[in-house]
Amino acid sequence: MSSISQNDLSNLDDGSKKEIMTFLESENSKQKVQMSIHQFTNLCFKNCISNVQNADLSSQEEQCLNNCVNRFLDTNIRIVKGLQSIQ
Amino acid sequence: MALTSIFGGSSSSSGTPATSSPSDVKTQLKSQISQELAIANATELVNKVTENCFEKCLNAPYAASQDNCVDQCLAKYMRSWNAISKAYINRIQQASVNGEI
Numbered sequence: 001m002s003s004i005s006q007n008d009l010s011n012l013d014d015g016s017k018k019e020i021m022t023f024l025e026s027e028n029s030k031q032k033v034q035m036s037i038h039q040f041t042n043l044c045f046k047n048c049i050s051n052v053q054n055a056d057l058s059s060q061e062e063q064c065l066n067n068c069v070n071r072f073l074d075t076n077i078r079i080v081k082g083l084q085s086i087q
Numbered sequence: 088m089a090l091t092s093i094f095g096g097s098s099s100s101s102g103t104p105a106t107s108s109p110s111d112v113k114t115q116l117k118s119q120i121s122q123e124l125a126i127a128n129a130t131e132l133v134n135k136v137t138e139n140c141f142e143k144c145l146n147a148p149y150a151a152s153q154d155n156c157v158d159q160c161l162a163k164y165m166r167s168w169n170a171i172s173k174a175y176i177n178r179i180q181q182a183s184v185n186g187e188i
Contacts (some may be wrong), residue, residue, distance in 0.1 A: 009112070012112060016112075034128055040175060041164070041167055041168045042138075042139065044171060046142075049163060052144065052163050053159070054159070055158075069174040073175075
């Protein structure tokens with residue numbers, strides 16, 4: 001991979017710098033979503049998928065995955081509210 | 088968000104000339120960032136699937152490999168990934184519509 005020199009970077013005009021910053025912010029928030037999906041899949045796969053005899057998801061498994069994400073988020077919101085109320 | 092997005096759709100530019108115009112630098116910077124993120128995501132996925140499928144398919148004293156089980160497990164993990172992704176994004180959109188975020 002060819003790298004970008006320090007010189008190239010300092011030669012960027014303000015418009016380009018701003019564009020890069022905007023790009024970084026959007027990639028950053030997309031990445032946060034991606035990492036959450038990794039985390040939820042890891043957690044919910046462990047809890048909802050009891051066997052891997054079949055590569056397809058059963059409707060119960062799919063429902064369980066769906067509930068798992070939603071209950072995790074409910075719990076997260078509840079915890080944040082709880083912590084806010086004691087500070 | 089499709090699963091394929093984590094492997095990055097954008098192609099990387101290679102063999103750029105030594106003197107780069109600002110717009111080349113910009114493009115190259117963006118593609119380098121996207122590529123790094125795609126690698127980070129692919130690594131995370133490989134690690135998580137390996138951990139989960141090892142747990143589901145193999146047992147101590149690990150005398151035999153379980154290729155068939157691992158293959159099925161991988162397919163099932165990917166389907167789970169997609170289901171979770173859909174559920175999470177629905178929830179984010181719902182929260183956004185309700186003005187919660």
